[in-house]
Amino acid sequence: MPEHVQEAHAPVGFAAPVLPRPVGEPERLKVSIDNNHCELFGLCQQEAPTVFDLGPDGRLRYDANPKAADGPAVRQAARVCPMQAITLREAR
Numbered sequence: 001m002p003e004h005v006q007e008a009h010a011p012v013g014f015a016a017p018v019l020p021r022p023v024g025e026p027e028r029l030k031v032s033i034d035n036n037h038c039e040l041f042g043l044c045q046q047e048a049p050t051v052f053d054l055g056p057d058g059r060l061r062y063d064a065n066p067k068a069a070d071g072p073a074v075r076q077a078a079r080v081c082p083m084q085a086i087t088l089r090e091a092r
């Protein structure tokens with residue numbers, strides 16, 4: 001597994017806020033998932049399948065440094081996550 005690919009595991013912790021979209025900035029984001037909060041619903045994978053992958057082994061893998069082109073889909077994934085387990089930060 002590449003170094004920037006992370007795994008998430010259940011169960012529950014704190015929700016993190018999603019940053020507002022920066023005006024005029026590229027959608028280059030860093031992704032992290034609260035392993036204590038993710039309940040493996042897989043909605044993130046539906047919204048951004050190139051970034052999130054809920055495998056048949058029940059583990060969620062994700063690209064912590066997705067391409068800028070995936071930014072809108074990643075933001076949507078964070079919005080729809082019922083556990084608000086996805087934290088987004090601007091990549092620097």
Ligand code: SF4
Nearest residue numbers: 038039041042044081
């Ligand atoms: S949508 Fe949220 S709770 Fe569901 S698998 Fe993705 S990060 Fe986990």
